Amino acid sequence: MKPAILGGAPIRTTSLPYARQYVDDDDCLAVNKVLKSAFLTTGPKVKEFEEEIANYVKAKYAVAFSNGTAALHGACYAAGIGGGDEVITTPITFAASSNCVLYSGGTPVFADIDENTFNIDVDEIAKKITNKTKAIIPVDYTGQAVDIDGIKELIKGTDIVIIEDGAHSLGTKYKGARVGGLVDMAMFSFHPVKTITTGEGGIITTNNEEYYTKLINFRSHCITRDIDQLINKDIGGWYYEQLDLGYNYRMTDFQAALGISQMKKIDWFIQRRKEIVERYNEAFKDLEGVILQENADFSDTVNHLYVIKLNLPKLKADRKEIFDAFQAENIGVYVHYIPVYWHPYYQKLGYKKGLCPKAEELYNAMLTVPLFPAMTDNDVEDVIKGFYKIINYYRK
Structure with missing residues (x-):
């Protein structure tokens, strides 16, 4: 069957993205209710959302x-990362995983990946x-948990802090x-294509009270009204102090309301993602020319x-040709990620x-294959048909 890029009929007449948010009427109602309330910025809904996430992952604290x-920048601040410090991370991630180290004055150090689990x-x-x-x-790349115990064993007896980048892995x-x-700390992202969304948003979970206090302060200019933290006390109810250099990194209440509503659907989101992954794994396991990501036990x-x-x-085309062929079929494959240190900015750093x-x-x-809960079974089958069409055509 001739690929669409060479003049054949495309698998789909409409484009299927690699990911898309799922927002329903209940989500809209939850946000609208907050928009009509007394709080738009950080208020009671943010606190409620933080408690919901903390309870879900069985952590003592969460800071949105x-x-x-x-959130990663805040975690680096709480961990005390500064000039002269090195922080090890993976190159197969979004740049934020190492940019947060640079924001803090530290030096990112890149360690290679496992060729099977990625x-x-x-x-x-x-x-x-x-x-x-x-x-x-x-980084829990694609959502698969890293070897947490292996890392803990490696650093046993040291003061090295583990900041798990779980941007992909809420629910894992x-x-x-x-x-x-x-x-020590874990970060989750609520970008529209993640497990749940708040539009934009992130959170740090931790069991460490000292980190929790630092995170709370950091996201709001390191300004506090907490009497226990104030240098000058008993001045008046209006009084506050800036204790360090922080940032305005606060989440809004209407974002948090969306997150709370989304959490009511997380079990379905997870179930649907797993159904699609299972179907893909079964369809692609014997497709010559494709190697599947291995999932650790x-x-x-x-x-x-x-x-x-x-x-x-085993293919007579490079990745760009394959990528372009899928786009012509209206199947929105993508690539996650360019190795961080390949970016021009990192090249300038040496x-x-x-x-x-x-x-x-x-x-x-x-290649990143389309995956999101709103995909229909027909969408999934279109992706599979597309892979058999393109991979078999370009196979040697």
């Missing part, structure tokens, strides 16, 4: 931020630890427990992304290509 990047490799982390290592930011379980309460994964690796030696060979090999061959 304006977005996931701001997650950061604990053995590679071990090679990068020095006496300057202040923290590790492992590691050895039976939901990620978010298992490390310890991770009960809620996939935010479904990423495959093209077996390029990072060089070749730093993490396995990550770079994956990048050159990866």
